[in-house]
Amino acid sequence: xxxxxxxxxxxxxxxxxxxxxxxxxxxxxxRALIIEYPETRLKNTSEELHMQCTSWRVAGESNNLSPWxxxxxxxxxxxxxxxxxxxxxxxxxxxxxxxxxxxxxxxxKEDGMDAxxxxxxETLLSNLPYYSDHGFxxxxxxxxQFDKWVLEGVAPVIEPTLKLYEDVLKLGxxxxxxxxxxxxxxxxxxxNLMNVGCRKWDQLILRGDNDQGKPAIAFKSEKRKEIMMxxxxxxxxxxxxxxxxxxxxxxxxxxxxxxxxxxxx
Amino acid sequence: xxxxxxxxxxxxxxxxxxxxxxxxxxxxxxRALIIEYPETRLKNTSEELHMQCTSWRVAGESNNLSPWxxxxxxxxxxxxxxxxxxxxxxxxxxxxxxxxxxxxxxxxKEDGMDAxxxxxxETLLSNLPYYSDHGFxxxxxxxxQFDKWVLEGVAPVIEPTLKLYEDVLKLGxxxxxxxxxxxxxxxxxxxNLMNVGCRKWDQLILRGDNDQGKPAIAFKSEKRKEIMMxxxxxxxxxxxxxxxxxxxxxxxxxxxxxxxxxxxx
Numbered sequence: 001x002x003x004x005x006x007x008x009x010x011x012x013x014x015x016x017x018x019x020x021x022x023x024x025x026x027x028x029x030x031r032a033l034i035i036e037y038p039e040t041r042l043k044n045t046s047e048e049l050h051m052q053c054t055s056w057r058v059a060g061e062s063n064n065l066s067p068w069x070x071x072x073x074x075x076x077x078x079x080x081x082x083x084x085x086x087x088x089x090x091x092x093x094x095x096x097x098x099x100x101x102x103x104x105x106x107x108x109k110e111d112g113m114d115a116x117x118x119x120x121x122e123t124l125l126s127n128l129p130y131y132s133d134h135g136f137x138x139x140x141x142x143x144x145q146f147d148k149w150v151l152e153g154v155a156p157v158i159e160p161t162l163k164l165y166e167d168v169l170k171l172g173x174x175x176x177x178x179x180x181x182x183x184x185x186x187x188x189x190x191x192n193l194m195n196v197g198c199r200k201w202d203q204l205i206l207r208g209d210n211d212q213g214k215p216a217i218a219f220k221s222e223k224r225k226e227i228m229m230x231x232x233x234x235x236x237x238x239x240x241x242x243x244x245x246x247x248x249x250x251x252x253x254x255x256x257x258x259x260x261x262x263x264x265x
Numbered sequence: 266x267x268x269x270x271x272x273x274x275x276x277x278x279x280x281x282x283x284x285x286x287x288x289x290x291x292x293x294x295x296r297a298l299i300i301e302y303p304e305t306r307l308k309n310t311s312e313e314l315h316m317q318c319t320s321w322r323v324a325g326e327s328n329n330l331s332p333w334x335x336x337x338x339x340x341x342x343x344x345x346x347x348x349x350x351x352x353x354x355x356x357x358x359x360x361x362x363x364x365x366x367x368x369x370x371x372x373x374k375e376d377g378m379d380a381x382x383x384x385x386x387e388t389l390l391s392n393l394p395y396y397s398d399h400g401f402x403x404x405x406x407x408x409x410q411f412d413k414w415v416l417e418g419v420a421p422v423i424e425p426t427l428k429l430y431e432d433v434l435k436l437g438x439x440x441x442x443x444x445x446x447x448x449x450x451x452x453x454x455x456x457n458l459m460n461v462g463c464r465k466w467d468q469l470i471l472r473g474d475n476d477q478g479k480p481a482i483a484f485k486s487e488k489r490k491e492i493m494m495x496x497x498x499x500x501x502x503x504x505x506x507x508x509x510x511x512x513x514x515x516x517x518x519x520x521x522x523x524x525x526x527x528x529x530x
Contacts, residue, residue: 051352052355055352055358058359062326062327063327063519064359064364064521065363066366094323098331099329101331256329
């Protein structure tokens with residue numbers, strides 16, 4: 001990522017205003033519509049690196065990035081600091097509050113068929129203890145190692161999502177858990193969730209034998225379609241991956257939780 | 266936005282590891298899966314405000330926010346500093362590079378019907394000179410005042426998008442400009458674009474009389490449908506509003522450019 005700083009508009013503004021004052025047809029004039037971008041200042045400073053890594057993170061949150069396997073090596077320290085610091089928590093809390101405000105604003109029907117989908121990993125449960133031992137996304141994903149961690153069943157809850165979960169439950173909305181975890185993790189996942197305070201859900205949907213090898217976006221779209229075929233209206237969907245949220249049979253509103261550590265296509 | 270700081274996982278990790286060492290069935294044990302969130306530290310500091318406003322900005326970029334009319338007053342200084350500083354430019358450049366890499370990766374057909382849609386305001390042309398006189402989004406949008414600025418025809422180009430524009434043209438992809446500006450701005454818009462270096466496009470689509478009052482998301486979806494009916498494949502779409510990008514007849518890939526100053530539903 002190269003850096004171009006820039007000086008803004010002052011020259012431009014003064015040109016524009018003086019032309020206006022002279023009452024000239026400004027569309028006919030050639031104009032120096034230039035923003036200058038000096039190339040050198042502050043190159044490779046830590047401040048610049050922080051901004052570049054923030055741009056990378058925000059590009060991911062905006063679904064602008066192509067699939068990626070690991071955090072860019074130059075952003076390893078940035079991602080670690082972000083995940084362990086307060087910014088991550090602020091971001092989770094902001095999204096939880098937006099989602100909660102939206103849920104409360106809805107006129108729900110009385111048939112009990114309004115549903116909210118929650119993803120699990122990095123949405124309700126945090127795998128940060130695992131990723132803190134594995135470079136916060138710098139290492140290529142190792143499914144065997146990760147499975148061992150999942151089978152411990154000790155992932156902590158993501159508090160702002162639990163708050164949303166409880167708000168949604170109180171409103172009488174059905175909760176459907178939809179995860180890329182495989183069926184053999186059903187019991188440990190349910191126990192882990194209950195231990196951290198997720199005490200009630202309508203369905204827990206995991207990847208079955210027929211779902212192996214499907215990209216997450218296809219698997220989750222199919223499952224949402226099945227949920228809708230059962231008569232549910234999916235009014236909300238919370239996930240940390242765009243592949244939790246986009247595709248087909250999408251929710252009325254989707255909420256993207258922050259996750260700069262890994263990408264699931 | 267309240268602040269809860271948090272201390273991470275150390276207690277949890279040590280509990281988990283010691284249970285494992287004792288070879289106990291860890292799923293049966295009650296566990297203290299708790300992250301502690303002390304409520305007080307650093308409340309209302311400028312550092313905290315910066316993080317909260319970043320969370321708000323990123324929530325917007327992630328399409329997590331409900332429609333909003335003005336920048337939150339406490340984030341006015343933050344947005345001004347962001348727009349005038351290097352972070353905004355870094356963000357634009359990151360998205361331009363991702364989009365350009367994607368465009369170059371495509372196997373284009375030779376029929377000349379691959380198309381890329383560009384929005385105009387805050388995508389190809391910057392209205393920052395206008396917004397710098399109007400609170401960088403703190404003021405409620407004033408269409409009369411804004412129209413006067415647009416009719417000056419002196420909006421500067423957004424350099425990273427112009428770079429993408431030129432890359433896309435070189436690849437032989439057709440460029441279609443799709444804007445919420447109204448037909449009466451056609452000439453001034455075209456002249457402004459040519460003056461800043463956008464010298465070739467296939468179509469310039471503005472809001473006609475029949476499009477008045479339609480939400481942007483509906484107007485742009487309809488126009489994309491018409492473009493597709495003409496036989497174009499919309500392989501890319503660049504816009505600063507989610508309403509430029511989502512809806513129906515969407516592009517194969519969409520690129521969300523940063524804009525924390527205003528929201529168009």
